[in-house]
Amino acid sequence: MRRGQPRDRSREPRRPQNVSEKKGSGTSRTARRESGIAYSRSLRFWLDPANVAVRLQQAGPVLRTRTGPAVAFQMNDPALLRKVGSSEDVFQFWGTDPCLEDVAGRGITGAEGRAHRERRAVMRPALAAPRLKGLGTSVWSRTRHLVDGIPSDRPVDVRYEMGRLAAGLVVETVLNSTLSPETLSGLARSRSAVSAGMIWKYTLSPWPWLPAPRQRAFRRAAALLDRASREVYDNHRPDPDGGDVVSLLKRASGDDRRAVEHDLYALLLAGIETTTGTLAWACYELGRHPEHQDALRAEADAAFGAAPSSEGVRAELLPRAAGFITEVTRVHGIPFLVRRTRDATCLGGQSLPARAVVTLPLGALRRDPARYARPDDFDPLRWSPDAQPPLSPGPVLAYGLGPRYCPGAAAADIMGPVALAGLVHARTFRMARPGRKVRVSLELTPTPKGLSMVVAPRTPRAEGAVPPQGPGPAADSGAGPGPGPQTGPGVGSCPVSGSGSAPAPAPGSGSGSDSDSDER
Numbered sequence: 001m002r003r004g005q006p007r008d009r010s011r012e013p014r015r016p017q018n019v020s021e022k023k024g025s026g027t028s029r030t031a032r033r034e035s036g037i038a039y040s041r042s043l044r045f046w047l048d049p050a051n052v053a054v055r056l057q058q059a060g061p062v063l064r065t066r067t068g069p070a071v072a073f074q075m076n077d078p079a080l081l082r083k084v085g086s087s088e089d090v091f092q093f094w095g096t097d098p099c100l101e102d103v104a105g106r107g108i109t110g111a112e113g114r115a116h117r118e119r120r121a122v123m124r125p126a127l128a129a130p131r132l133k134g135l136g137t138s139v140w141s142r143t144r145h146l147v148d149g150i151p152s153d154r155p156v157d158v159r160y161e162m163g164r165l166a167a168g169l170v171v172e173t174v175l176n177s178t179l180s181p182e183t184l185s186g187l188a189r190s191r192s193a194v195s196a197g198m199i200w201k202y203t204l205s206p207w208p209w210l211p212a213p214r215q216r217a218f219r220r221a222a223a224l225l226d227r228a229s230r231e232v233y234d235n236h237r238p239d240p241d242g243g244d245v246v247s248l249l250k251r252a253s254g255d256d257r258r259a260v261e262h263d264l265y266a267l268l269l270a271g272i273e274t275t276t277g278t279l280a281w282a283c284y285e286l287g288r289h290p291e292h293q294d295a296l297r298a299e300a301d302a303a304f305g306a307a308p309s310s311e312g313v314r315a316e317l318l319p320r321a322a323g324f325i326t327e328v329t330r331v332h333g334i335p336f337l338v339r340r341t342r343d344a345t346c347l348g349g350q351s352l353p354a355r356a357v358v359t360l361p362l363g364a365l366r367r368d369p370a371r372y373a374r375p376d377d378f379d380p381l382r383w384s385p386d387a388q389p390p391l392s393p394g395p396v397l398a399y400g401l402g403p404r405y406c407p408g409a410a411a412a413d414i415m416g417p418v419a420l421a422g423l424v425h426a427r428t429f430r431m432a433r434p435g436r437k438v439r440v441s442l443e444l445t446p447t448p449k450g451l452s453m454v455v456a457p458r459t460p461r462a463e464g465a466v467p468p469q470g471p472g473p474a475a476d477s478g479a480g481p482g483p484g485p486q487t488g489p490g491v492g493s494c495p496v497s498g499s500g501s502a503p504a505p506a507p508g509s510g511s512g513s514d515s516d517s518d519e520r
């Protein structure tokens, strides 16, 4: 919710105290909040499973929320959430919204229906897991190269440094191309102008007004992405067999260079945004948990040695790093996806007008105490293969669902753990100002604002440090797949009231609809 906007509190659902306690987590609301993070009010709303639980009890599976002129419908019920994410003919993907035409409207994010499916089909073979066998090795070596550029003698802005790293990895390892160091830095610097600008525009649509300075920054950032897509096209080095993603796009587009650039634009926009957020939050958690940092370093040493060869770097050798990244996504990932109704429709007993914003609260569901023990604690060991009962990452919906399921998911599954291993193998991450709260910006992927860390050369491994492999049974592993809110989706008779009032529906990222073969 934007500051200064009045809220009709009388229509808010009353929230019982400690809803999570009722569901058996045994933690108080105060304890449940991350102590080192200052969330904005709207983000707190999106991350709070109590909101979903209360709404399910008091307002039903679909809740009408309102802030000022912004009306949205939140899917409280996971089954309905999946339905919305899978029905693109009814619920329009944000990338195709006219208010975002100048950024997300390019390439696959802006395409719909058959055109979208065809474009996805062109990319799919290049981004599928079997094709990505060599990706780990190139991510490792590019991480080691890019990490050399991070100053070690003074505190650094982690969000910026991880933005540079993320841009370099996406361009060099996924797109087989290069960008000048200046362009990489520019992309890292301007990422949040695009990301936050998209939230503003979408929320305020059909009056996508932005304050003048924000509008200028947004336009400059979009123009830079455009230039970067052209550079990526020009500097592209095809794989010998021509099976890499840019080669496939070029072949499928014939002489239409602009069509390829538009897809590159979409891949850069989505890939850099999400990878930056994941790596920046991973650094934050490394700083807060030196014991996990030591264990990750030991795992990387054991997998690749003190002076790793450039051969055979595989994410499967890094289960601890993979669990760490999954936990980063669970705790800090995209808090909600958004869609818009195309026409008036009826869902969960609620009438939804045409062009209504529909929100899918992933962040709250990822903190469901019925599924995750101590859901606000950052505990990567809950994802240990030895945890009892084992937890499946599926319900985290890290990569969305339906036809918009992330096409870069298989690459990201390699990139995240291997880049993390490369970072801790080379450097030690410490908070520059321990105890200082980190603010979280509301962007497509929220990132830690002003996170300042010292990224020094790694300290030698202490004798008797944490053993390299096998995190062992997680003492506080997740409680196993719990039921979560269980109201069925039931498309009841309309209209039904049961609306409350809640913070503004600031959009998160996009979502997906009917099933795509990429979907897991």
Ligand code: HEM
Binding pocket: 095, 108, 109, 110, 120, 170, 174, 266, 267, 268, 270, 271, 272, 274, 275, 278, 329, 333, 334, 337, 338, 397, 398, 399, 400, 401, 403, 404, 405, 406, 407, 408, 409, 411, 412, 416, 509, 510, 511, 512
């Ligand atoms: C940690 C890494 C990543 C995460 C958590 C992530 C997450 C997501 C999610 C949740 C969506 C769906 C959004 C929605 O339905 O509203 C999505 C879509 C997308 N992602 Fe990713 N992603 C990641 C990495 C990447 C990478 C590396 C690339 C490309 C190089 C990429 C390219 C895309 C594109 C182009 C879409 C839009 C798909 C479409 O419109 O059909 N992502 N991603």
